[in-house]
Amino acid sequence: MQHIRNGSRRYDVTVAVRDSRSEPAAARQAVHDLVATDEAHIVLTMAGTQVLSTVADACEELGVPCLSTTFPWQAYVHSCGAAPGHSFQWTYHFAWGLDDVATAFAHMWEQIGVRHAVGCLWNDDLQGSLLRHEEYGFTPVTSARGHTLVDLGPYREPATDFRQRVDRMREDGADIVTSAASAADLALFHQQARQAGLRPRLITCSRWLTCPHTHTTTAPDIHAELADAHVATLVYWSSGHPYRSSLDGTTCADTTP
Template identity: 85%
Template sequence: MREQAVRVNTASAQLTIGVVAPLTGRLAPLGKPLTYVLKALAPQLRHLRNGSRRYDLSIVVRDSRSEPAAARQAVHDLVTADQAHIVLTMAGTQVLPAVADACEELRVPCLSTTFPWQAYVHSRGATPGHSFRWTYHFAWGLDDIATAFARMWEQIEGAPTVGCLWNDDLQGSLLRHQEYGFAPVTSARGHALADLGPYREPANDFQTQVARMREHDADIVTSAATAADLALFHREARQAGLRPRLITCSRWLTYPHTHTTTAPHIHAELADARVATLVYWSPNHPYRSSLDGTTCADLAHGYQRDTGETWLQPLGLAHALVETAHHALSTADDPTDHAAIADALAGTILSTIAGTLDWKRGPTPNIALLRLAGGQWHPGPKGPSLAIVTNHDAPDIPITGTLRPT
């Protein structure tokens, strides 16, 4: 009996992690951190243990092409052709929900990140409180962004009106939402918001928004614009004799503008603007990988050494994505069963390189929260560097610089 039990417990079976990543298209720069992490962790992901049983583990990556339809097809191929037991994805305000919805329809566990949780819920036709069966997410909320931004506004003397430069799409509509957007948080802190008017991406001009900025005497601006659109707005404001003392911007401006566009005039404009943003991960975060103890500084250094490029905030989240998938497969009652994996995700509390992820305490089902700090892009001879300038809501993250109004 002992010999038989040993043979059964050490027998190797196959598990597959499917990944939908933007390898091509407009989101491709944001797919690089995920593909890097998968390559760096490949030696550790060849095998996995669940209790006394050993499994061979394979990683299959399919390209979303930065398009929702292609992303849905990628999920279908991963589930039907590659027999994926769990699907991972990140990046894209339209692409990420498409992946999650496809997984929900095909009844396969999905784990995603880099998207405010309210947007994750609303983009899928649901409201907070709704419980998805198969799809799980970790990130922050729009309220958390509003708080991080307000703490930086409050470092500017006086109580200026904040001009809101928000688009006419999902992102803008949620930021304007009277219950889930910026207003409830910022009004409670005493800030007045002035909507500068919706615009369509990519923008041709911001004359209307600049005029409203003057009308409301707004010398702080908050936005979720692309690098190109924010640079255009800043240039037109300057030409009109206006210069925001501070711009806070989420979404694309959480990454160095040098990564999202190659246009030198955009680089120069945004360097002059000294954009402030949310910080969800950096080399200075004091966390370690649950897989091998790698520190945030180690991960960032390795990325820069191996790619020749500056680290990006999604790098830490990509690593945590893989850590969490590995944990779920290692702890599920039956890692070959989709329902068991989904149940494992729902009960996960895990310390990762991005911080502790706890799906039992989320603000709504299927969500684990990440804490935010506030940062500002400071220009330098080697390009923009992100300084952490506020840490009130994440005090274990060290301050690395001071806020510099223009």
């Protein structure tokens, strides 16, 4: 149990943890266990496309407040089967949007030139479909800044061959690539691009880069391939951020293992 003060009020808080195993069925069971066994008054979650929406749906069904983050809000709304402007009763989500990611990435592209043809490496899942969405995706932001997206359509994960995409990117003069690929797929793309003589000046990638890729795969060949790539991402948290909790005064540095 932890004792937390907010102004003059003190709260006794017990934190119970359940593992979703990154599987929707396990995530749903975890929510039911938290509510039935641990008597949770609020559920906190951060996860991917399928798991986060499962947790949110379970909390809506059980009438338990759910607070989630680290997931673009457009993806959250769509994964929950809603549309922008929809009002949820028990679930609350706070995070940046895909437009914010696009702005951050475009700013990085512009550090090596004003306008670029940018090759897109986006999958056939909800993630990829939203990234290419005409209203909520990358295009409105990047085209307004003068960039041209070379979108060659969705690919299925895990990928087995990117050579046709590599050839098209070479033909279209895409010297920058943007992606939300897994570490394994991005390594495969970079390997085949390198073998074909395409060396992107910059690859902007979200998803697994929010954590070190050493945590998502132990394959040394993937590590070696990505170490040779010019990959960058946005940083939304680090131990060096100068923020302090308003509840207990904890700093970002204090939370680093």
